[in-house]
Amino acid sequence: MAESTEVRNLVYLVTGGCGFLGEHVVRMLLQREPRLSELRVFDLHLGPWLEELKTGPVQVTAIQGDVTQAHEVAAAVAGAHVVIHAAGLVDVFGRASPETIHKVNVQGTKNVIEACVQTGTRFLVYTSSMEVVGPNIKGHPFYRGNEDTPYEAVHKHPYPCSKAQAERLVLEANGREVRGGLPLVTCALRPTGIYGEGHQIMRDFYHQGLRLGGRLFRAIPASVEHGRVYVGNVAWMHVLVARELEQRAALVGGQVYFCYDKSPYKSYEDFNMEFLGPCGLRLVETRLLAPYWLLMLLATLNALLQWLLRPLLLYAPLLNPYTLAVANTTFTVSTDKAQRHFGYEPLFSWEDSRTRTIRWVQAMEGSAQ
Numbered sequence: 048m049a050e051s052t053e054v055r056n057l058v059y060l061v062t063g064g065c066g067f068l069g070e071h072v073v074r075m076l077l078q079r080e081p082r083l084s085e086l087r088v089f090d091l092h093l094g095p096w097l098e099e100l101k102t103g104p105v106q107v108t109a110i111q112g113d114v115t116q117a118h119e120v121a122a123a124v125a126g127a128h129v130v131i132h133a134a135g136l137v138d139v140f141g142r143a144s145p146e147t148i149h150k151v152n153v154q155g156t157k158n159v160i161e162a163c164v165q166t167g168t169r170f171l172v173y174t175s176s177m178e179v180v181g182p183n184i185k186g187h188p189f190y191r192g193n194e195d196t197p198y199e200a201v202h203k204h205p206y207p208c209s210k211a212q213a214e215r216l217v218l219e220a221n222g223r224e225v226r227g228g229l230p231l232v233t234c235a236l237r238p239t240g241i242y243g244e245g246h247q248i249m250r251d252f253y254h255q256g257l258r259l260g261g262r263l264f265r266a267i268p269a270s271v272e273h274g275r276v277y278v279g280n281v282a283w284m285h286v287l288v289a290r291e292l293e294q295r296a297a298l299v300g301g302q303v304y305f306c307y308d309k310s311p312y313k314s315y316e317d318f319n320m321e322f323l324g325p326c327g328l329r330l331v332e333t334r335l336l337a338p339y340w341l342l343m344l345l346a347t348l349n350a351l352l353q354w355l356l357r358p359l360l361l362y363a364p365l366l367n368p369y370t371l372a373v374a375n376t377t378f379t380v381s382t383d384k385a386q387r388h389f390g391y392e393p394l395f396s397w398e399d400s401r402t403r404t405i406r407w408v409q410a411m412e413g414s415a416q
């Protein structure tokens with residue numbers, strides 16, 4: 048909890064502060080940043096839960112705004128000491144157009160950087176993604192790699208392309224002179240697949256399992272590892288690195304860090320079963336029924352249907368050629384860079400992360416528990 052002896056004089060801004068990760072960052076800052084005096088929460092859609100945070104010692108300012116609008120961003124950034132830029136359009140299902148994804152993720156990030164430069168904000172943390180590295184379009188495995196592991200990062204899909212471009216902009220902006228003459232200090236955090244309370248895709252899988260009579264069908268071989276990290280630990284990394292940007296500017300500025308914790312290495316589906324299993328679902332083995340070529344055929348059919356139906360309705364199922372390729376390619380990280388550079392240790396053990404996530408699934412509406 049915050050220690051009351053510290054002087055509260057820092058203003059933080061969290062963009063995308065009402066999203067899945069953003070909400071955890073906001074709550075973590077309130078609990079773990081004792082120097083915070085004002086917390087600005089900027090989002091296109093503000094959550095009603097923000098109201099309950101307004102009674103504490105920190106001034107919580109909710110700002111409904113759009114990162115693609117430079118003037119709205121500049122107004123929110125002015126006077127902030129630190130910006131955590133987590134807003135983004137997370138879409139690998141074809142819900143938004145490539146132009147919209149680019150506008151929010153790339154132009155939105157440009158706006159945040161320029162706002163820092165114009166208004167004199169010196170510290171910027173960007174929520175990047177493992178997707179800026181891979182899996183690449185060739186399906187090369189990235190097996191327990193770190194920030195220096197060589198990998199051919201080649202993207203075609205609008206989401207990873209936009210995250211990679213935005214991350215580059217943030218890192219290039221490190222050292223730029225901001226208003227007042229001091230240098231901007233930036234860094235990028237790259238979470239793998241985040242899980243935990245509020246995770247929409249976990250919700251979707253759970254409800255799909257209930258609809259199918261308590262069963263989910265294995266589509267991905269158990270041998271394919273997919274990196275996962277608990278949302279509370281990702282939030283904690285953001286809080287910690289934001290705090291250290293000033294003290295360790297020379298070391299941390301311009302750096303990238305994978306987000307990691309002690310979550311086990313498993314396939315995407317087996318990992319989900321760590322939570323969905325105790326909530327009454329079981330994973331049915333279907334390798335003989337659904338070989339990879341058949342899944343790819345279904346995924347391609349889904350993509351075709353999406354294109355054909357687009358004038359009439361939005362058809363955006365979880366399975367498409369891109370999601371199948373990501374889920375079916377090993378991508379896991381093993382690193383201690385964040386620990387070495389800014390003393391990060393996961394705040395939540397694997398057991399805690401698992402228990403918290405299971406409790407959240409069990410409390411869901413329509414839960415079988």
Ligand SMILES: NC(=O)C1=CN([C@@H]2O[C@H](COP(=O)(O)OP(=O)(O)OC[C@H]3O[C@@H](n4cnc5c(N)ncnc54)[C@H](O)[C@@H]3O)[C@@H](O)[C@H]2O)C=CC1
Nearest residue numbers: 063065066067068090091113114133134135176238240241
């Ligand atoms: N969910 C995951 O597994 C991973 C997410 N990330 C990154 O983490 C960040 C947060 O992602 P999530 O919390 O999962 O997604 P989310 O969709 O729950 O949160 C994103 C937030 O950004 C806001 N937003 C979107 N467009 C905006 C705009 N034009 N102006 C202002 N706010 C806008 C949304 O309203 C939402 O509250 C994103 O930048 C994403 O790329 C990175 C790695 C993994």
Ligand SMILES: C[C@H](CCCC(C)(C)O)[C@H]1CC[C@H]2[C@@H]3[C@H](O)CC4=CC(=O)CC[C@]4(C)[C@H]3CC[C@]12C
Nearest residue numbers: 137139176178239240266315365366370371373374
């Ligand atoms: C939806 C996928 C799982 C369904 C596969 C099926 C239909 C065969 O069962 C998800 C598998 C991997 C996920 C992505 C991954 O965790 C990396 C990500 C990082 C981000 O920055 C954003 C989200 C995502 C792209 C994530 C999206 C869902 C998966 C593709």
